[in-house]
Amino acid sequence: MKLFTKGLLLIAVPSAVELALLGVVFDAQERTTQAAQWSTNSKQILYQASSVIDPLLRQAARVRTGIVVGDASFIDRHAVWVDLSDRLTHLEQLVADTPQQVARVQRMRAEIEAYRKQATEIAQALREGRSIGPFAIDEGRDMPTQIAAFSDELNALIVEESRLDAERSASLAHTRERQQYALIAAVVGSMLIWAATAAAFARNIGRRLDVLTDNAERLGSGQPMTAPLSGNDEIAALDTVLHRTSARLRVAERDQTVLKARLEARAAELAGVNEELRQETQDNEMFIYSVSHDLRSPLVNLQGFSKELQVSCDELNTVVEAAHLPEPEHKRLARVLDGDIRESLQFLRTAVTRAASIIDALLRISRAGRLEYQWQRVSVGRAVARVVDALQTAIHERSALVTVRDLPPAWGDPSAIEQVFSQLIDNAVNFLDPGRPGRIEVGALEPETVDAQPVGSPSPGLHGSPGSLIPAVTRMRTYYVRDNGLGIPAAYLSKTFRAFQRLHGDIAKGDGIGLALVRRIVERHGGRVWVESAEGAGSTFFVVLPEQPVRFS
Template sequence: MRLFTKGLLLIAIPSVFEIGLLGLVYATHLDTEVAGTWAAHSKRVIGQTNDVLEPMLVQSIRVRSAALANDPAAIDDTALWTELDRRVDRLTDLVADNPPQVARAAQIRNTIQQYREWSSHARELIETGQREALIAHLSEPQGSALVDTFRRELNAFKAEELRLDAARTEAVHEARERQRGLLIGAVFGSIAVASVAMYLFIRGFRGRLLALGENARRLADNTPLPPALAGDDEVAQLDGILHTTSRRLAAADRARNAVKRDLEHRAAQLALANEHLRLQTADNEMFIYSVSHDLRSPLVNLQGFSRELAHTCKDLRDALREFDLPEHEWQRFAQLLDEEIAESLHYLQTAVMRSADIIDALLTLSRAGRAEYRPERVDLNVLVQRIAARYQAKLEALDARLVVHPLPAVEADPDAIEQVFSGLVDHAIESLDPGRAARIEIGAREFEDHRERAGQHPLQPFATLYVADNGRGIAASQLSKVFAAFYRPQGGGGVALALVRRIVERHGGRLWVESVEQSGSTFYMTLPIGGVLPAMPPAAAESAA
């Protein structure tokens, strides 16, 4: 038998028993509600009886007071009699299902009417000034008798309702006792039936569950499993799944071990390659430094000799003036000295200066890779404002604006970071388009994925900074070459952007560029955050030239 069928039987047997008990409990509950309703009805009738008594007693007191004060207005209170009639009507409606009580209510109404007529006659005597007749009327026992009769009738009415209330309250108590007994029986009966059904179900199921649990423990301990359980119920199916999982886990362990060995081998190869690359990079930087340093002396000599040749040519020209040469000979020598030799010396000096610039650039790039930086907390607001002041004259000449937004503090070498921003501002100035109003912007921008975008660990605190311009931009085909040494999109050679990237990467950050040709370029970089400083005052937020 499948577990589903066994479960249905386990639920159905106690449910049938419980449904029968619930039917009895519901019937008892209805009886309790009916008894409770009648008990509450009796209490309302008793309360209404008290409401009828009060106005009648008040009126009897008013009659005596009016006779003493000789004031008939206090006797005939129409509102009081109307309210008393309304209360008697309400009392009659409440006992409409009890004819004896309806008859008592009618007698109470009749007594009230008689007393009203008696008090109205007393009022007429007061109004006509018949004091002796009034005294005689009040001395008659009729008024007191009517009040006493009213009280007796009302007390009899109330006593009957109290008797009914006691009987109904007892009925409510008995109904609740029956309901409580049925509820207790239903609870214990349900527990007993469910326990018997559960025992019968578990007696044949416990052994298979224990075997299944043991197989699950063996699977968790990665030990071999015994043969699969027999049968076609869900327990057997779960045991079959455990055996299949065990086989797959064994295969996965074998594959994982193979992948682990392969990864360890590749990691060793990568570490060896990284070490080789590090040594090669160090050798290259040392080679560049040595070659650049060794080439300085020949270039200095060439520069000196070229200047000496220029002075010699001038001395030779002055010497030739002392000779009395024919005019055509003098013109030929002058052309040779002033044009051909002077032009050759100019080309030689230009080449020497160009070579010196290249050597200086190589030395600078080499030093950037070997320099020892001393990181500290740097307020970029102060640093960038200092750079803006240095470029103010040049920006005024170009009619350009440099806008500086509030910047965070970073953890970096201050001289190196100043060199980074100077290099990016230099590149922005070189890229300006004279055909439109020039604008350079420096600020910080928060990318939601800037850490992943910059290739850094998501938990590292990095700030994303940018230097933007609206210049000529960079062609898409040239973006991959922007940071190469001795390459400038606007022509000429240099290592400014390559040096900037080297410095940023040495600080653990990354530098990249986004550009649209004829619209401008934006250079982004990430640097370690060293604490955020308060925003700059509005007056210092922008430097314009």
Template structure:
């Protein structure tokens, strides 16, 4: 049974008892009202009887005086008898529900009618000169002129009605007393019934809620829960939810232990990998340094000996000129030295220079990860202006135009490294312009509303040119070391963009390129817009 149903029962049981008591109370109230109405009715009947008595007494006295004074006009007035007829009829109507009183009322009506007949006859006899006979009749104690019959009947009628009134008043008092006791019983019964129902309900619910609270506390403390509470109401559902939560928490705890052990194992493995990686990085740096150092000596020797061979061939040519040989042989020797030997030596010297450049590039690339950055908020507009000013002679030689956006937002980074990044990108844009058309380079930034490629914590700059462009097949290779697309357009070893990518990623940013071959390229650089928030 649900708690709502139980609560409704708590309300319904006392309410049912109250309804029964109220029904009895309403019946008692109706009885009291009925008794009160009948008591008032009895009083009204008595008053109406008095309304009939008074005119009859006054009329009897008036008739006697008229006879004594020998005046026939006041005797048997029609308007008086009409009024008495109405009052007697009203009295009969009031007691029509009581057969005994109704019969008495009819008797009164007949008595009044007989008295009226006598009064009418007295008026006629007065007019006929029979006054003395009327006086003797009045002196007689018997006869229709006497009011005793009327008064006796009226007194009996009133006495009977007063007894009825007393009975009805007693009934009214008994009904009111019964109403009072029923009201007291209704209040006390409602309180007792509600108390008993609430006690029964709260003992059952209170014990189960105590178990529920204890289970909730145990769940909060991570302890095993007590046995499930019985029933099918909301408390049972809550307790079932607590038990299921406890089971899931235990399962989650077991899984967490497994995950924790796995994470610790992975952390140990990662620490080992990081240690191996650091060792490999150190070994690679040592290897690169050793290789570069070891390779420089033979390269220097090759460079020196090639120069020595060049000087020796010049001496050899001078010696050939002094020999007594045919001119044809001298020409053949000069051609052999100048075209074959000198050309081979130039190839050797170029290869040595190229190898030396590659070795220097490898050293710069290996040192890029060891530079300690000093990041600050940067004025990017000032940095780009310095880069363009430093390249002004090359830009003029190329006949190019460089536009710098006036509203470049600031970025957070190392000043020297960021200037190297933008300098490399602007330099590449100048070096790889298309000679067939005027060069145009734009340095700007992507507004935040349009910047869907990066996170809101980054600000994105771009360097756009209308140069040679990049073929789609080479876009994925642009940031790999020693990869060059237009090798003859500008000197270099092909590590500039690789260094740029490494610097940008160390700043927590990213770099990418969009290009169309023959139309130009656009390099995007996303750098932190503000210092990182301290944890």
């Protein structure tokens, strides 16, 4: 038998008994609520009945006073009759479930109306100066006939309602007592029933659960398991699953051992590849550095000898002038000296200067990858302020407006970070559109936690080996430099950060490695840089830098 069926059987019997007990409790509660409502209603009727007579007696006293002093103003009290009518209406609503009391309230209302009519006639007679003799008989008594009849009906109503209140109070007490007994019986019966159910469940299923628990503990500790449980219920099925899981775990452990060995071999292989890449990068940098130095010496020689040739040409030109050669020979020598040779020397000097510039650029790129950074918290706001101050002349010449937003600090090398913003702001100034006022904005976006790039060199503030393949997680900051300049065509966006790539070369001078250096510096800080631009609308360069030391996982 399945556990679900056993559970239904174990639950059905106590649930049926509990439902019966709950029915008794609910019936007792309903009777108690109804009795309490009746008792409360009786007390409200008594209170309302006792409050009806007072305004009527006060009005009767005012009528007597009006008769005595002959002033109708004491009698004309319309609000009193309205108040009495409202009180009687409320009282009639309260006794609506008792026809006998309703009839009494209606007779009381008739007596009030009769007395009101009489008071109105007395007031009319006093205003007209007529005799009030017809009313003298009534006024000679302790109270008018109508009020006396009203008082008798009211007393009868109060007596009857007091009797009903006593009966209802007694019924309420009896009902509450029954409710308490029913509630106690329901609670005790429920506890006994469920206790018996729990005992039966423990006897029936407890042993099987103990075996299942023991097998689960053995599975968790890796020990051999006992024989599977018999039966077709859920406990037996769970025990079967535990045995299958144990067998699969043993297979998985064997596979894990094999995979671990393979992983260690791949890790060693990756470490070797990583070391080879690091060595190759270092060799490339040293190659660039060495080649640049080796090329500089011949270039210096070329530059020096070209100057010597220029001086020799000048001296030769002086000798030719002093020789007073015939006109044809003089013109031919002058054309050779001042034309061909001088133009060739100018091309040579220009080529030497360009080659020297390229060598300097290569050296700067090489040094950017070999410099030891001083890692610390850098005030980006101060670095940008220094850059803007240094570029004030160019900014003024371009009639540009530079806006610097709040810039949170970053983690890195102060000089390198200042060089990044110097290059970006200088580019923004140089490539402004002359046809409209220049606008440059430097700011920062909201922080985010991202995976940083592997850092290329060790530092006191970073952990892990250079070029580590273990991903770094840190809180990053995104800064931006936005301008409304010439912009970059879509075809050139992918080449923006390559070395020796120059766009708008006729507008600003340069060797084309500034943005390549920016990318190299930012990547060494574990960040990234990109640009969003539209030709003719301006460009926005984004720089992501760590806000705190990189944590390697």
